[in-house]
Amino acid sequence: MEAKTNLLVRDLRAGYGNLDILNGVDLDVPGGQFVALMGPNGAGKSTLLKTLYGMTSIKGGNIDWRGKNIAGQKSRAILGEGISFVPQGRCNFPVMSVDENLQMAAYTLRDAKVKADRDYVYDLFPILKKRRATLAGNMSGGEQQLLEVAMAVLQRPKVLLVDEPSVGLSPAAIGIVFDELLRLHADGMTILLVEQNTKKAMEVAQRAVILRLGQVIWDGLPKDITHDELGELFLTGKMRGEADAVH
Ligand SMILES: Nc1ncnc2c1ncn2[C@@H]1O[C@H](COP(=O)(O)OP(=O)(O)O)[C@@H](O)[C@H]1O
Numbered sequence: 001m002e003a004k005t006n007l008l009v010r011d012l013r014a015g016y017g018n019l020d021i022l023n024g025v026d027l028d029v030p031g032g033q034f035v036a037l038m039g040p041n042g043a044g045k046s047t048l049l050k051t052l053y054g055m056t057s058i059k060g061g062n063i064d065w066r067g068k069n070i071a072g073q074k075s076r077a078i079l080g081e082g083i084s085f086v087p088q089g090r091c092n093f094p095v096m097s098v099d100e101n102l103q104m105a106a107y108t109l110r111d112a113k114v115k116a117d118r119d120y121v122y123d124l125f126p127i128l129k130k131r132r133a134t135l136a137g138n139m140s141g142g143e144q145q146l147l148e149v150a151m152a153v154l155q156r157p158k159v160l161l162v163d164e165p166s167v168g169l170s171p172a173a174i175g176i177v178f179d180e181l182l183r184l185h186a187d188g189m190t191i192l193l194v195e196q197n198t199k200k201a202m203e204v205a206q207r208a209v210i211l212r213l214g215q216v217i218w219d220g221l222p223k224d225i226t227h228d229e230l231g232e233l234f235l236t237g238k239m240r241g242e243a244d245a246v247h
């Protein structure tokens with residue numbers, strides 16, 4: 001069996017143009033772990049995922065993955081290294097069927113030196129198999145979110161970065177999407193999930209990491225932080241017991 005691989009983020013600084021958003025992020029993600037990344041709006045959660053996937057300007061620091069620093073590499077190369085990204089919002093092709101969407105995803109990945117096939121995805125997501133001829137845009141929000149995840153796992157990544165998959169979904173649909181993430185995790189996938197639905201995130205993740213102003217300010221087990229403490233942090237920008245507000 002292949003050794004578990006860790007993703008090691010060191011003093012990562014990144015942003016958009018001259019704008020610095022990540023101000024020295026340190027984070028170790030052991031292979032196979034399911035990590036929930038939380039924090040107030042604008043904390044830099046999406047920016048961190050985008051940075052891990054090569055979509056921002058890196059100002060400094062390292063992203064160590066399989067013995068090399070992938071910080072600054074292009075998304076396609078990062079994908080080829082086994083890290084895949086499900087961005088926030090819809091990014092399927094609404095007037096194509098599920099089958100065609102997966103075919104498109106496989107097509108766009110053709111240079112990534114990865115094995116991509118629809119049957120693999122249909123085994124993982126029987127719901128999509130049943131819907132293979134349905135136009136993506138005619139499916140429910142939950143089914144479309146599953147399709148987004150499926151398009152990202154088509155190339156059999158080791159690490160899945162998922163940004164706010166629950167936005168706009170009904171509680172039932174959220175349940176289905178999270179169940180699928182848990183199944184991928186049970187199969188060995190490392191998952192870094194950004195989620196505003198903290199209750200749900202705390203249920204599924206093995207570890208919680210809280211970001212504020214582009215830095216990790218808390219890192220621990222979900223059971224060691226309460227819902228109230230998280231709410232307070234999101235409201236005031238302060239952790240309970242912290243002396244000064246940070247602006
Ligand atoms: N493409 C962009 N260009 C410039 N600034 C951006 C861009 N995307 C996000 N930002 C800014 O970066 C900061 C962090 O945003 P983001 O990472 O989306 O936060 P979060 O996901 O934690 O809510 C915000 O101040 C936001 O306005």
Ligand SMILES: [Mg+2]
Binds near residue numbers: 045046047088
């Ligand atoms: Mg975000």
